[in-house]
């Protein structure tokens with residue numbers, strides 16, 4: 001029998017007050033580093049998700065340059081703002097190890113989704129990826145290390161944390177859709193997902 005790789009899903013990790021504080025910190029990041037629309041390499045097709053980053057490196061994607069990490073925002077040319085202390089504390093609490101170098105912020109409006117993919121733009125797969133969800137629930141799908149492996153669905157609600165390490169670090173995963181109206185944290189609705197990562201091996 002084959003099943004999807006197990007994942008470490010910490011339901012309700014952040015209480016309502018902590019979610020509100022984290023949202024404020026994210027709004028401050030977005031004020032300095034506006035959300036942008038990434039594009040698929042080669043085709044130039046737009047993602048339905050909007051993104052920004054904080055930390056020394058940020059992930060981005062465009063038609064010409066492909067998927068990569070860069071130290072500056074693609075539109076403002078400014079360095080990404082620092083990672084809020086609250087997020088660094090979560091990373092440490094879950095045993096992340098050497099501090100995260102990149103923190104990607106994804107915003108899902110109504111109808112946004114993210115197709116099944118692997119995260120392999122990092123050099124260090126031994127470090128975990130730690131994700132925090134805010135706002136509307138996301139229907140998350142995770143499978144195995146090949147695209148055809150069976151998948152399992154989880155509901156990622158506001159305040160939930162996921163820690164992907166070991167085998168699951170290279171699992172295929174995606175967001176099928178968000179559930180409109182499932183949270184009132186964001187006045188405009190939608191979902192924010194934050195992922196902290198190591199990009200390089202620590203020296």
Ligand code: MD3
Pocket residue numbers: 104106114119129131138142162164168169170171172173174175193195
């Ligand atoms: C499982 N983000 O940013 S977060 C991504 O909700 C991404 O926005 C989704 O996939 C989102 O790359 C999912 C949870 C997550 C993040 C990284 C993973 C799950 C993962 C890496 C490996 C396996």
Ligand code: FE
Pocket residue numbers: 117118119173
């Ligand atoms: Fe991913």
